Amino acid sequence: MKRQFDDVMLGSIELFCLAAEHQGFTAAAAIAGVTPAAVSRSIGRLEERLGVRLFVRTTRQIRLTDAGRSYFERCRAALDQLVDAEREAGGQQARASGLLRISVPTTYGHHRLLPMLPAFLQAHPDVKLELHxxxxxxxxxxEGFDLAIRVRAPDDSTLICRHLEDAELVLVASPGYLARNGTPSTLAELAEHDCIQFELPSTGRPIPWLFREDGRDVERLTAGRTTCADDVLAGVTLARHGAGVFQAYRFVVDADLTAGRLTELLAPYGGRSRPYNLLYPHARHVPLKVRAFVDHLLAHKRQWDHAVPLRKIAR
Incomplete structure (x- = not known):
């Protein structure tokens, strides 16, 4: 096999990744124990070899170009694999390390993922997290993400999809709103109420509400004076303060229901859910940091499963 990289070039790639991760030549130099000028020269050699600019440089900061971002993510993954391979070959106990980039929706982020991350960081001190x-x-x-959590699993054979849970939906409103406007007892009566809308980012249209009626799964488009875009939690906050009726995930509003800040509506028509899935790229060698995070998340998933009521939840 023909040699592709000499020692100098491999060192340049490491310095490039440090500069990209820490957003500066000076920071990269301090970590590597070299001068900022040495970092600059190394990255210059890479840019000359590749024929592209990796950074946009100003007097105050540097930032990756589009080509630089793509190159960084591939180089970072390759270096992580080399570290894992070296530890395994040397008989050392492998430790998860490196930057882990995760994309998660607001609902699942605030109420499921974020609360469990401090324990993950404590168990894996060499891992850094970047959360979107x-x-x-x-x-x-x-975009170089390592993992994502999404409601809809994409039809993409390059991704591993692990089902996390079927999140039950529940219709809610505040006691104050119901005192002023009455409590609906049928789906048809929702037309008489201010139904807070959530605009689906992928379509730009309000998302239909899901119910079960006469043993059938049904969808209802509702109407109201207030529409939220991008953040579902805004609808929960509006409902909590009396703006109208909203359909949310039960795990999001459980505390509000227990405390009496929100009231569950139309329970006989409930029981529908939406699935949450964990996604990450197929790879011959899944980085240890990804495997460690997946194991940690699935351990918490078992706790959530035990907390779900025994009655069957329909999608």
Whole structure:
């Protein structure tokens, strides 16, 4: 096999990754024990070899170009694999390390993922986390994420999909709103109420509410004066303060229901759910940091499973 990289070039790749991760030549130099000028020269050699600019440089900061971002994510993954391989070959106990980039929706982020992350960081002190808490769909290849949690599993054979849970939906409103407007007893009566809308990012249209009626799964488009975009939790906050009726995940509003800040409505029509899935790229060698996170998340999933009522939840 023909040699592709000499020692200098491999060192340049390591310095490039440090500069990208810490957003500066000076920071990378301090970590590597070299001068900022040495980092600059190394990255210059890489740019000359590749024929592209990896960074946009200003007097105050540097930032990756699109080509630089793509190159960084691939190099970072390759270096992580080399570290894992070296530890395994040397008979050392492998330790998860490196930067882990995770994309998660706001609901699942605040009420499921974020509370369990301090324990993960404590168990894996060499891992750094970069969290993108947003309902925007991401592209693994272009944006360099390691994992994502999404409601809809994409039809993509390059991704591993692990089902996490079927999150039950529940219709809620505040006691104050119901005192002013009455309590609906049928789905048809929702037309008489202010139904808080959530605009689905992928379509730009309000998402239909899901119910079961006469043993059938049904969807209802509702109407109201208030529409939320991007963040479902805004609808919960509006409902809590009396703006109208909203359909949310039970795990999001459980505390509000227990405390009496929200009231469950139309329970006989409930029981529908939406699935949450964990996604990460197929790879011949899954980085140890990804495997460690998946194991940690699935351990918590077992706790959530035990907390779900025994009655069957329909999607």
């Amino acid at each position: 808490v947003s309902n925007r769909n991401i592209d693994f290849g272009d």
